Amino acid sequence: MQTSPVRHSVAQRPVVQRPVAQQPGWPDTEVLRTVKHRLAASLPLVMPRESDLLKHRLAAVAEGRAMLLQGGDCAETLDTSLSVMENRLDTLSRMAAALSGRTALPVVVLARMAGQYAKPRSSAFEARDGVTLPSYRGESVNGLEFTAAARTPDPHRMLRAHEAAAATLNLARALVGGSPTTTRGHVPEELFVSHEALLLDYETPLTRIDPYSRRPYAGSGHLLWAGERTRDPDGAHIAYLAGIRNPVAVKVGPTAEPDELLALIERLDPDQEPGRLTFVVRMGATVVRENLPLLVEKVAASGARVGWVTDPMHGNTYTAPSGHKTRGFDAVLDEITGYFDVHHALGTHPGGIHLEMTGEDVTECVGGHTGIGHDDLATRYESACDPRLNREQSLELAQLVAEIAASRRTPATAWT
Numbered sequence: 488m489q490t491s492p493v494r495h496s497v498a499q500r501p502v503v504q505r506p507v508a509q510q511p512g513w514p515d516t517e518v519l520r521t522v523k524h525r526l527a528a529s530l531p532l533v534m535p536r537e538s539d540l541l542k543h544r545l546a547a548v549a550e551g552r553a554m555l556l557q558g559g560d561c562a563e564t565l566d567t568s569l570s571v572m573e574n575r576l577d578t579l580s581r582m583a584a585a586l587s588g589r590t591a592l593p594v595v596v597l598a599r600m601a602g603q604y605a606k607p608r609s610s611a612f613e614a615r616d617g618v619t620l621p622s623y624r625g626e627s628v629n630g631l632e633f634t635a636a637a638r639t640p641d642p643h644r645m646l647r648a649h650e651a652a653a654a655t656l657n658l659a660r661a662l663v664g665g666s667p668t669t670t671r672g673h674v675p676e677e678l679f680v681s682h683e684a685l686l687l688d689y690e691t692p693l694t695r696i697d698p699y700s701r702r703p704y705a706g707s708g709h710l711l712w713a714g715e716r717t718r719d720p721d722g723a724h725i726a727y728l729a730g731i732r733n734p735v736a737v738k739v740g741p742t743a744e745p746d747e748l749l750a751l752i753e754r755l756d757p758d759q760e761p762g763r764l765t766f767v768v769r770m771g772a773t774v775v776r777e778n779l780p781l782l783v784e785k786v787a788a789s790g791a792r793v794g795w796v797t798d799p800m801h802g803n804t805y806t807a808p809s810g811h812k813t814r815g816f817d818a819v820l821d822e823i824t825g826y827f828d829v830h831h832a833l834g835t836h837p838g839g840i841h842l843e844m845t846g847e848d849v850t851e852c853v854g855g856h857t858g859i860g861h862d863d864l865a866t867r868y869e870s871a872c873d874p875r876l877n878r879e880q881s882l883e884l885a886q887l888v889a890e891i892a893a894s895r896r897t898p899a900t901a902w903t
């Protein structure tokens with residue numbers, strides 16, 4: 488019989504009563520309560536010692552001795568397949584090899600996977616042809632189909648998401664542990680998983696007390712992050728992240744002020760624990776050079792030891808004439824270049840990259856050497872939410888980032 492040393496859920500203990508942004512309006516609180524009890528009784532997906540190991544690896548990123556490659560779907564679906572998993576891991580592995588080969592730094596691979604089932608939305612509702620329904624918020628909340636039935640939030644979906652996460656992680660671990668003759672292509676040597684800690688009704692029941700350290704850890708993934716829309720230092724998401732011992736990250740958008748980052752550091756990393764906190768900058772190519780320097784300067788001056796990473800996707804989204812949400816490869820590259828330039832000028836370590844990407848040949852982002860244009864978007868647009876770089880675009884970008892990183896060495900980067 489499988490036993491787990493981490494089985495005491497803290498699900499029913501309210502972390503703190505605070506405003507909770509971006510939560511679904513569950514129609515039936517009794518069903519919600521039952522589902523939370525079932526999640527609380529289920530096995531965790533990851534173990535505290537694995538999260539501690541990731542924290543240790545991320546300390547090397549924060550200290551300029553390693554780079555982070557974080558990537559995966561915008562919104563995972565429940566129907567992933569073996570070949571999609573293999574292609575994703577193979578692509579991540581090749582990207583890591585490109586980064587590592589050119590910079591001579593180890594690369595920590597952190598998949599957006601096995602938990603990326605909940606999405607924050609700009610608008611709570613979507614209107615089509617005079618019909619208004621709740622926006623799609625990810626597979627753990629409601630369905631993508633534009634019908635009232637599919638769009639009504641259903642707490643049972645959290646159980647299905649948990650099952651899908653377990654199956655995904657199980658397969659990923661098998662692929663990572665498998666020999667090259669039993670798996671197709673490359674796999675990262677060591678794999679960690681991450682997702683946005685958006686749905687507190689999912690995260691809280693899966694939070695467990697580690698019997699060894701007696702401290703709470705998220706059992707749903709190795710690293711959890713707070714998004715741009717839920718990073719209020721006084722909000723419930725930051726209170727939740729403050730209460731767990733996993734490594735955590737926070738997205739930093741164009742409106743972020745130095746004082747907000749200092750407040751986040753105070754809440755999330757008061758002991759200045761190496762690897763505990765990473766800031767993921769997603770400002771947009773047009774503002775990163777202007778807005779980022781002050782933030783990095785003020786954080787560095789505070790003595791905090793956070794890691795910095797660029798997410799060049801979320802600040803560069805626009806709607807193509809066909810109506811598809813898309814991102815341009817050139818803007819993505821421009822934001823990365825600006826981000827590395829800022830760190831180079833300040834003598835700080837740029838840390839790495841966070842991407843929405845897939846190993847499939849989808850047509851969701853435009854540009855890159857294969858020349859995907861607006862007219863191609865409809866050919867294979869499969870994302871349930873935001874557009875991802877496809878396999879060729881991801882590999883091309885990794886080569887270019889490796890060149891940028893290698894040509895902008897900073898004193899804070901412990902180059903060999």
Ligand SMILES: O=C[C@H](O)[C@H](O)COP(=O)(O)O
Nearest residue numbers: 561606607608609610872873
């Ligand atoms: O991945 C991200 C968010 O959920 C997304 O960018 C929000 O998209 P929206 O502006 O279409 O709601």
Ligand SMILES: C=C(OP(=O)(O)O)C(=O)O
Nearest residue numbers: 607714715716738769801
């Ligand atoms: C929603 C996301 O990003 P952000 O919070 O930066 O908008 C995301 O990474 O899925």
